[in-house]
Amino acid sequence: MELSKIKRVYFVGIGGIGMSAIARYFAKRGVVVCGYDKTRTNLTIQLEDEGILVSYLDEEAAIPVSFQHNDEDMLIVYTPAIPKNSVILNHFLNGGFSLKKRSEVLGIISEGMFCVAVAGTHGKTTTSSMIAHILTDTGFGCTAFLGGITSNYNSNVLFGKNNVVVVEADEYDRSFLTLHPDIAVITSMDADHLDIYGDESHLHESFNLFADQLKAEGKLFVKEGLPMHGITYAANDNAALRASNIYVENGNFVFDFSDGYTSIKDLNLAMPGKHNVENAVAAIGVALSLGIHPKSIKKAIASFKGVKRRFEKHVNNAEHIYIDDYAHHPEELKACFDAVRQLHPDKKLTVIFQPHLFTRTRDFADEFAKVLSTADDVILLEIYPARELPIEGINSQFLLDKMTLAKKEICGKDLVVDYIKSKKPELLLTVGAGDIDTLIEPLKTTLNNA
Template sequence: MELELIKRVYFVGVGGIGMSALARYFKKRGCQVSGYDKTRTILTTALEEEGILITYTDQMNSLNEEYLQKNEETLIVYTPAIPKDSVLLNYFRDNGFDLQKRSQVLGIISKGQFCIAVAGTHGKTTTSTIIAHILTDSGYGCTAFLGGIATNYGSNFLIGNNDVVVVEADEYDRSFLTLHPDIAVITSMDADHLDIYGDAAQLHESFHLFAGQLKAGGVLFVKEGLPVSNAITYSAGIGSAVEARNIRVENGVFVFDYKDPETDIRGIKSMLPGQHNVENTTVAIAAALKLGITPEKVKAAVASFKGVKRRFEYIVRADKHIYIDDYAHHPEELRACFHAVRQLYPEKKLTVIFQPHLFSRTRDFADEFARVLSTVDELLLLDIYPARELPMEGIDAVWLLKKITLQESSIYTKEKALLTVKEEQPELLLTVGAGDIDTLIQPLKNILTHA
């Protein structure tokens, strides 16, 4: 489908972080934009305030008349997270509408433009957002489709006045194979989404295919140690083509030096904690330098970057309490997050509220989850968030808890977790997970700020 022909767009699952960015894009283009989602959230409310009509009923009577008949100017966008028995999705499918996955639409939009695509089982949201911020803050400009809300802009979508587009390339369902980037980044290839891929080998093959999508003359950056050839490597350490060196913490801020064969930037300050974020920032700098942005502008942009919502986001930062919220839902993400917290607050007791995400992921990585969760000081473990999955016999929070060796750990409901925090008043609290654990953020904030 040609982009110029699209006048009307309907999103089945409009409230997803990636889908909502596309909805905002088409609204900016002057298209009529509507959509469906199961529940009203902060994000869907923001979309409605921007003039996007959203229904929360998966029934035919919720559709406006213009979406009842197939039209060559109408595009239907859906997410694989939508159940296969969705009334609306099946109506559009059965009546011959032009249905496209979110990833396919990103392919249509980025076609013919200079595309910067960031892939990885973790790190891609932060890295793509840093790149988009450097390009925007420096005046270079870009249009960006992000997998999180950039704190600097309060949005997951940025619009530029040039032909440069920054996209988060999602490996789920092999979605990123619709993209043909000019600059590509692979941040990580840890086993994940095994419900889709079956095993790590299939996942790795998909990343190799993504690397092969690079346009002629394009540049591929890959984290040091990943099994991808013909790439520029980067890392926090000596031995890569692109390096972060002399990493230290000064007044609660991470500071490091950037080095590649052509450029040396000293004393870069970043508000993002942890070595993993230093690496994310390092490759973002490398991508920006490839576009000709000056080291001075890059350094200033990194210093002004405020992060991404739910990526090591400070909710409370006071003398009595530190409360951080993070989207981490994979053992490696949890490990990196916990390490960053310990670097910043080595003397404080770390209390963690964790909500596992997906029965299949919990099953596939149970031992790894148990090991990393056993390293905290106190664990409040919530039930598994099912997302798109049905329950699996024998796979639940109680089963996971039996594998955890930490003595101060137990199963909690959300209500019990709030009461415990109110009673204990922890000095260092961390909430982690990708489900609906974010509904606890405001209540926890209220408890800790009104103690």
């Protein structure tokens, strides 16, 4: 399907972070866009405010008349997160419509463009957002499709005037194999999505296939230590691109960059943690390979405000600190906890964690329990199921029983704000990829008034 011939697009699952970015892209092109999602969220409300029609009823009658009949200029985009018994999804499947996964549409959009693709089981949203910001802030320019809302632009899509596109390449369901990048970054390859891959070896195989998609003269940047050949980066001396002299100043991480040819001193990054310093090193490497001047890169790194729900500080006063993060994998939790401890080593850490997916909780229960047990106080919410049906015996109690810390308990999502109001923790961290973000505003209000 040619991009220029698409006049109408319907999104089944339009409220997803990746889906909504593509919806906004097509709307910007003047295409008629509408879609369905199960739940009304801040993101779908923003789409409505931008003139995109969103329905929350999974029934054929909710599909606009102009989308009920198949035409060559119409595209139906769906996400694998939509249940297979969805009435709207099956209406399009049974009607012979042209259906594409989100990743396939990204492949169509990026075809013919200079593509920078960032993949990894974690770190890809922050790294791709950093790259997009550097390219935008320096005037180089780019279009970007991101897996989070960038704080600098309050959006998950950027519109450039050149032929460069930055995309977050999602490994779920092998989606990233629709891309053929000119520059690729692989941030991590930790076992995840085992419901799709079965085991870590098949996940690694998929990442290798992604690397093989690189164009002939393309560049591959890989986190040092990954079992893959490429230009390595890290916060140690073993990598080709490296950060050194890392220290914390006024809540920011300061570091030096070197690739053996170019050095940039005293870079100032507002996103805490060694893992984010390493993400920045990868982004700097990409920017340098595009010919952007080191001084411009340094300025862009200093002005990067981060990504919503990635170590986002909501309360910061003398009595209380409240941070929210999207971490939902044991390695992400560990990196997040380490960053919190580096910034606030003397404070008691209270964590509210909402496990995401029954399969992930089952597959990594021991790893989750080990990391969570390093906190001072943990409150578990029930597992957020997303696309999954319950698995017998896999619940938050199953995870709680494996945790070794003394102060641990399960709390209902509807009761947790009152619980925090009574406890008044000095350092609170909410983590998870489900709907735990709906607690941010009430927790923020509670702690600001405590």
